[in-house]
Amino acid sequence: MSDSDLETLAARVRGPVLRPGDDDYDGERRGFQTGWCHEPTVIVGATGADDVRAAVAFAAARDLPVAVQATGHGLSVAADGGVLISTRRMTGVRVDAAGRTAWIEAGVRWRQVIDEVTPYGLAPLNGSAPDTGAVSYTLGGGLGLLARRHGYAADHVTEIDVVTAGARQRHVTAETDPDLFWALRGGRDNFGVVTGMRIGLVPVTxxxxxxxxxxxxxxxxxxxxxxxxxxxxxxxxxxxxxxxxxxxxxxxxxxxxxxxxxxxxxxxxxxxxxxxxxxxxxxxxxxxxxxxxxxxxxxxxxxxxxxxxxxxxxxxxxxxxxxxxxxxxxxxxxxxxxxxxxxxxxxxxxxxxxxxxxxxxxxxxxxxxxxxxxxxxxxxxxxxxxxxxxxxxxxxxxxxxxxxxxxxxxxxxxxxxxxxxxxAAYEPGDHRRLTELKAVHDPANLFRLNPNIPPA
Ligand SMILES: Cc1cc2nc3c(=O)[nH]c(=O)nc-3n(C[C@H](O)[C@H](O)[C@H](O)COP(=O)(O)OP(=O)(O)OC[C@H]3O[C@@H](n4cnc5c(N)ncnc54)[C@H](O)[C@@H]3O)c2cc1C
Known part of the structure; x- marks a missing residue:
């Protein structure tokens, strides 16, 4: 990857663009898991959906795999090269107390959601550790403290903003894109980079x-x-x-x-x-x-x-x-x-x-x-x-x-x-459907630095 490539990318994003040797490279790629770590060719410290779109477009044009990291609690396949999108700057939370929902951005941790919603007499369906990333936890199912009464956190998601492998920003709901909405909730990091989502809250004080x-x-x-x-x-x-x-x-x-x-x-x-x-x-x-x-x-x-x-x-x-x-x-x-x-x-x-x-x-x-x-x-x-x-x-x-x-x-x-x-994390028929949807939404398997669902 040439210097001019990176300059082009840096000109397109508001957040930092880092490569090995840069002062902030190590701090940005390190997370909660210290046993291993992403070693990407370039890190984009995304400040919002436009930065994520630019990073995915950059990776797709060069056939580089994309990794995503919010906190590093769930690191599985570490990047060896490729583009790491770091979402830790995307920390917006907007509470709709009357509608009992909150819009949360990709880098938000549960602690912040809990602190913002509990003054309204509401609770999110968070898990055991308040420092885990709320978006990835929810995309992976989300087995929370109140799970037997309220089910998985993923069951309470109503809207998702995602940047797909084609570097398109999409607003996905059960009505607009039933298949993709189904796949994102459970398929986690296989169908794109989720930039924000609307989660349901429960009336618990x-x-x-x-x-x-x-x-x-x-x-x-x-x-x-x-x-x-x-x-x-x-x-x-x-x-x-x-x-x-x-x-x-x-x-x-x-x-x-x-x-x-x-x-x-x-x-x-x-x-x-x-x-x-x-x-x-x-x-x-x-x-x-x-x-x-x-x-x-x-x-x-x-x-x-x-x-x-x-x-x-x-x-x-x-x-x-x-x-x-x-x-x-x-x-x-x-x-x-x-x-x-x-x-x-x-x-x-x-x-x-x-x-x-x-x-x-x-x-x-x-x-x-x-x-x-x-x-x-x-x-x-x-x-x-x-x-x-x-x-x-x-x-x-x-x-x-x-x-x-x-x-x-x-x-x-x-x-x-x-x-x-x-x-084994999916019902057999569902896994087959996921691989078919992966072939539609990410045929080149750009999002493969994860518990991967290969395209059918
Ligand atoms: C101490 C601890 C306690 C936990 N407790 C629970 C629990 O009670 N219940 C439960 O269900 N889980 C629990 N988990 C698991 C945790 O929910 C998952 O590991 C989750 O993926 C962590 O998300 P993160 O953003 O914090 O971690 P990260 O490592 O930053 O992300 C994990 C993976 O999610 C993907 N990802 C991150 N952000 C996005 C995004 N915006 N769009 C698409 N993909 C993305 C990335 O591919 C990444 O590899 C716990 C984990 C730890 C370490």
Missing amino acids: RIYGGGLFFPAESAAEVLGAFAGWTRTLPEELTASVGMVPLPDLPVIPEPIRGRHVVHVRVAHLGDAVAGERLVAPLRAAGPCLLDTLAEMPYAKSDSIYNDPPGPHAYSGTNVLLSGLDEAAVKTVAALAGPDAPVPCVVDLRHLGGALARTPAVPSAVAHWDAPYLLRLLSPLDGLDRDTVRAAHRHVYEAMEPWTTGGRVLNFIYGDHATADEVR
Whole structure:
């Protein structure tokens, strides 16, 4: 790529155009995932849709692949050359309180949406970590804190602005472009760069929620209690249970600091009286080290998971489970707990409810009937990715009697984004339809630095 090429591009965009060696190149390409990183030939720091259009046109004219990055939480296939469009400057949020919607731009994080909508008595359908990018999370489905009651975040999108492979800016709705609107919600980064979208909000001001922490030695009992308990729950309660090796850091409360713990997370759409009644059986599951369950404003709901806020290196994927019996919980507790060959963060999420129902406007997000999702994630400190993958594979193979074969796209990271894993994130017929639509909208597979859906 010549200097004059880059000068032409720089003249067409308002944001910075950076190449290796430029002062801001490293800062722009680095994100939350520190285990690997995009190494593009050029980065466009987009300030709006026109910049995105110019960057896509530039890439398409030279047959260069396009990567997109908002925060780097979901980095899968890193660019080795090509054009990286960085959306972090696109941070507009416009709330329509009466219509219970918000228009969010590509670089917005959930924290900002939560802060802007909660003063109106509304909540978005965000997930566990407030620093993840709201647009990509939603395009990937979006499995949130209130998921069993309200379904996937993608089910609540009504309008999308996208720059497609032809460098065309399109305003896409269920009425204007039913196929593309269907494919974008679930196909995530395969059909273009989404510059903004309208998301639905729900009328929620307070929830009952928080965490229960048990020692890892009680893992089999607590996981068993969780399995029985979740079979009785109303949709108003969304919960998960994790096994987490916590670091020995002063920010972590003393009873759980530096310990391997079992962490039950609860978000209940109801008051403390109803919440207390529902969680009582689980509180009795074992000796509790710490209990943070309480009524809270929705704006504080990030305290439920308390995901690590700082950038780090991690690798992980997930499998959907058809059920959780005693043998299944014993297998997870034994193989992914403190005795696992690599430190494992386990996240076992209770699904069902609205997640299993076809939404009013269907999308490519698979609304599986699976009752649980099992995720494994490991920090890569001093560990190579192959070792971690092998350790995770060992657990997933042992769990095979309970797996459905399905996966959730948002939790497939890094080199797990293989053709097989990506295909497993969709209903088979839907995957075929996606490949056909990809052939229409991106026949040259310009958008291939992602969990890729190849053109049919
Ligand atoms: C700590 C943590 C907690 C999480 N919790 C949840 C959770 O509770 N529920 C859940 O569903 N997911 C969760 N996720 C997964 C997360 O939603 C996905 O990884 C999501 O893709 C992250 O988006 P991002 O913009 O933050 O990351 P990025 O890495 O910037 O983007 C991820 C991918 O999305 C694509 N992309 C980004 N912006 C656009 C765009 N504007 N148009 C098209 N494609 C785009 C890019 O190809 C990129 O590779 C979590 C992830 C982490 C690390």
